[in-house]
Amino acid sequence: MSVRTESSAAHRAGFACFVGRPNAGKSTLTNALVGTKVAITSNRPQTTRHTVRGIVHRPEAQLVLVDTPGLHKPRTLLGERLNDVVRTTWSEVDVIGFCLPADQKIGPGDRYIAAELADIKKTPKVAIVTKTDLVDSKALAAQLIAIDQLGKELGIDWAEIIPVSAVGATQVSLLADLLVPMLPESPPLYPEGDLTDEPEQVMVAELIREAALEGVRDELPHSIAVVVEEMLPREDRPADKPLLDIHANVYIERPSQKGIIIGPKGKRLKEVGTKSRKHIEALLGTPVFLDLHVKVAKDWQRDPKQLRKLGF
Incomplete structure (x- = not known):
């Protein structure tokens, strides 16, 4: 009789994605599971535009998280x-x-x-109740019942309904425990150290965009796109003191928005640069010189040519 040892148990690997209306806590949950900042988070809806994959490594499994933009009734071509x-x-x-x-x-x-x-029949669906730190147990129970009811009405058979709080890290690893058995048996899909497969330039652009969004009210968030034009190691630097030059453009839709992003005497843009540079240096593990410029791309959300140029 052969006993199956822990190490020979089948390894699982596969993809999970979090869906939900804008600002439902998807990106924060991705970051909590991966344990590092990979998805851009902001308390403004519709900030995620790229499919950021966060990768959760476990001895017995690899869970690749695909973070999609929030689904909503589209008002523009971008939508x-x-x-x-x-x-x-x-x-x-x-x-x-x-x-x-x-x-x-x-x-x-x-x-x-x-x-x-x-309408998507084959894929197992888990209902995740986020932001549980914001409610008491009575309100949480009512929400769990409402979600169960919603499934029954629409013919969705929830594989699990699980409450989590990414902020308090409550039940986050339990969520991973529940998702892993739903993955197919497979060797790891990514090398051990990888946390995301986003190209570095895309992640750098997202970090700059996140910093640019902070403190900007009203309609501006949806009008900001960031393109990293180039990332080059500074020449003539000694090996132990490298410096990476990053040149990036922050695009907005109208000239009137330029002043909001730049701020009085350029103060706001400077803050955006300082803040995003810290995150970029932490991400890339190297000192960075960040050169930011604000440019107008008129009504880019509605123009197919501009959308392509800005990477959508």
Whole structure:
């Protein structure tokens, strides 16, 4: 009789994605699971535009998290493209986590997504109640019942319903424990040390964009795009004192927005540079010289040519 040892147990690896309306806590959850900052987070809706993959490494499994933009009824061409990205991703992953914040009643936005999810038959779906640190146990229980009910109404058979708080790290590793068995048996898909497969330039652009979003109110967040033009090691530097030159453009839609981003006497842009540089240096592990310029790309969200140029 052969006893199967722990080390010979089948290794699992596969893809999971978190869906939910904008600002449902998807990116924060990705970061909590991976244990480092890979997805851009902001308390403004619709800040994730790239499919950022965070990778959770475990001895027995590798869980690759695909963070999609929030699905919403599109108002612009950019919105339509983002929704297409979401649906394509859903059909390709091994498990879908539907994020619903504990502190907000299920609304039309959630129902819209749930109805779309109901059409995807094969993929297991887990309902994740996020932001549980913001409610008491009575409100949480009511939300769990409402989610169960939503599934019944639409014919979704939830594989699990799990409450988590990414901020307090409550039940985050339990969530990974529940997702892993839903992955196919497979060797690791990425090398041990990788946390994401996003190209570095994309991640650097996201960090700059996140810093640029902070403190900017009203409609500006959706009008900001960042393109890293080049990243080059500074020549003539000694090996023990490297410096990476990064030249990036922050694009906005209208000349009137330029002053908001730059701030009085350039103060705001300087803060954006200082803040994002710290995160970039931590990400790349090297000192960075960051050269930022603000440019106008008129109505880029509605122009297919500009969207392509800005990477969408």
